[in-house]
Amino acid sequence: MSQIMENPKGGCVLAGINAVLGAIDRICPVYHSGPGCCMQTTAADQGQSGHKSSCFVSGVSIPSSNMLEKEVVFGGTEKLRTTIQGAIEVIDADAYFVLTGCTAGIIGDDIVRVTDEFVKKGHPVYPIETPGFAGDSNLGYEIVWNTLIDQVIEKDVPKDPKLVNIFGIVPYHDPFWSGTLEEIDRILSQLGLKVNTFFTKHQTIEDIKKCSGAALNIIVNPWLFHGPAKKFEEKFGVPSIRIPGLFVGATDTTKFVRSVADALQLDQKLVEAVIEKEEDYVYQYLGQAIGVVSWKKFAIVADANTAVGYTRYLANDYSFTPVLVIISEPIFRQEDKERIIKEIQDLEYAKPPKVLFLADQYEINQAIREEEDVTLLVGSSNEREVALEKEIQFLLGAFPVNERLIFNRTYAGYKGSLTFTEDLYDNL
């Protein structure tokens, strides 16, 4: 059930699927959809993610059957067949994923029958039968992983006790995804671990195929990836731990490191040495700019993962005062909401802020207008309007991000927290 929304953040499930596939090196999506879906879905997620989009194929580079009236009336499987054939001939990809738009979904084209023909000929072609109207971008992330678990990841891969898989950081739907994955990779590598981020360092579908050999799945997100994690464990026997929110700053990042170390029973001495070194790095800098960033009463508008991370850092590590946190993505399960509220309100010294779940822009703006006390708002491009109206400091730090270019920047981890603090400086 999708809700009516003003200024929605992100696209349909097809947009989410496309964003995730676009982040995997040398993967080619093939759209069986209307003529605009490639552009629309790329614009909805990749296009609002700090102006960085898939280097391989995205937007109008994606092969598409461009279903017109003829296909709507008579069916489009023949058009799909020649489109897949052409894609294989022209595009040098490791795998092709056939996606369905609303048109194909409503008229009921049997795409599996078509992809099977190519599979029989030995081509790496995988169907994903989830039309756009089935949900939002977040669902797209889970759909991709469910597809990979069902169709791509191999069974009986030898176990590697040092290999871990990272889940929960959604490419493009989180504009800081690549920097965040790189920071996680950097930290865990120091513990002697091999890290599957899947979306950085030119990892390919081969890494995905073998990821069932991992010792642990690490989910960095308070609610996403519930279903796929269960499926992953049942099929491949890989257990998972959930880090219930992005870690920003020394306190939460150290907690994250200890959680992973406990789960894998890593060498305590090594773990503590890494923590000491990393915390020292952060505090050597923070110590050089005490009182430089003025005190603020803040509100956050972001997806749950980001909101948890920003709130806890600013409140616990930086002694700003939390007032209001709005989770701006649709979340349906009550238990998920409770977990998110707990993370945001269970603070060390600060009084817990109000937590609201609002995806509609008008409701978000109204909630912020009602908080007279807020002097800093961290949110998306959509919240700039209300920040201007209130004449308060605004930091563009959540999806959608239209007015800044983001390559490898992150606010997560040890190093990211310094970048976050730098960006909060306003000289006003």
Next chain:
Amino acid sequence: MAKVKYSGVRESKPGRINDFGSTGEQIAEKFKKGCLKRADRSFAQGLQCQQINSMAALMSLEDSVFISHSPQGCVGCSVMAVDMYRVGQIHRGAKQVKNARLFVTNIDQKSVVFGGESKLRETVKLAIDRYHPKLAFVYASCASGIIGDDIDAILNDMQSDYPETILVPIHCEGFKSKVCASGFDAAFLAINKYILKHQKVEKEKGLLNLFAPTTVSYADQKEMERMLQALGAKVNYIPFYSSLEKIKKIPAAEASTSICKVFADEFMQTLWEDYQIPFSHTVMPIGIRNTDQWYRGIAKVLGKEAEVEEIIKKEHARIEPLVAKLKERLQGKRVFVCGGTGRSFAAAALIDDFGMKLVGLETPTYDEDAQIDIEYLNEIHKDYVVDIANMQPFEQVNLLNKIKPDAFIGVPVWAAKLGIPTTHVLDGKRPTMGYDGLLYLGNKIADQLENPGFNKKIAKHVKLPYRESWYQEDAFKYITSNE
């Protein structure tokens, strides 16, 4: 016999095709003989759907709400229009930058089975209760069209409940057209039907409708207005950054013209038929020749032929020495041009101002209008490739790799990865048009050509996704006859 009303679907016009690969000379000849047939591609990359254009065209209107009766993905590209709108507000001096009031009904599985009427009604009510707009535009989508939601009937039924808001349904279902410019027509057809309603209004002396799509920068708007004011016209700039009041003034104008060839061209014809407003439909005012032609076109309609020649003379005296300097830097360079219908032909004409040579032209549709441009280009340039394609980067890179032009004008993403210097003529935030735009553009092209380091270096590190074997194939291999 009653005249057949234009449906808003660009393909419905005879002689208009979207898929063809040829040369300038051949295509002109084939068109003349009536041998150009509608075709298709058995393999293609994504297109731009008409809904994108319908939404973008109106997104900056004041006191309006925009409702997409669709799943959430269909408002993806409207974000680009919203970004233009926000930047446009800043350029126009606004301190309180506003969001566009954009809603999505979010058609889901339930709507697909039971229809989306209740969601649409709820959204319209919500949007009007929140903003009390003068205009509420409702956009159809592939999904709403296929499940058969009758948005006209629903809005007609709701209209009496909201006398302060005009409800405007727009039929821009993506599957109806391969030509995204159809979406402009869908928007204007709806404006005529639901706002103007064939009502006669009092004429306003000197008033001129200037139709401009969202991709026209504020700098360009000012340049166009400067030129038209020099002819004594009062400009009604529509629909970009305009309002219901300005739309209602359309029939009061003495004449109309458009900045883009495929924007409001059909609508200006309608305005002539319904309100007897004469219009000029020429070219996009990019480059000296095109700017002159565009300027003369509208001056003729306004009866200012003598005046325009005076101004053109002055403008030329001012511009030509500066253009001559640019020519020294650009003379003889071989150029490949890719763009939308208006901009591709305009850019192709522009390069002649700088003494550059056209070696390839990629444009989305071919028709009678395109024929006029091609015949003109054929007089200047020989042996250039023509690809009638809406983007299709796989064909573009295949051609570029064979032709190896000195410069590429168009979307830079793919040509840059081949190491070719690139310049864009579609810049909605900076100048492109008129006499002043020409200099900005010329300097941009010359500077990029002289300093191509970025593209040369990136080409060494970033590979395009195509197989090596593809570059050896015929670029038009997948274009199939449809008849």
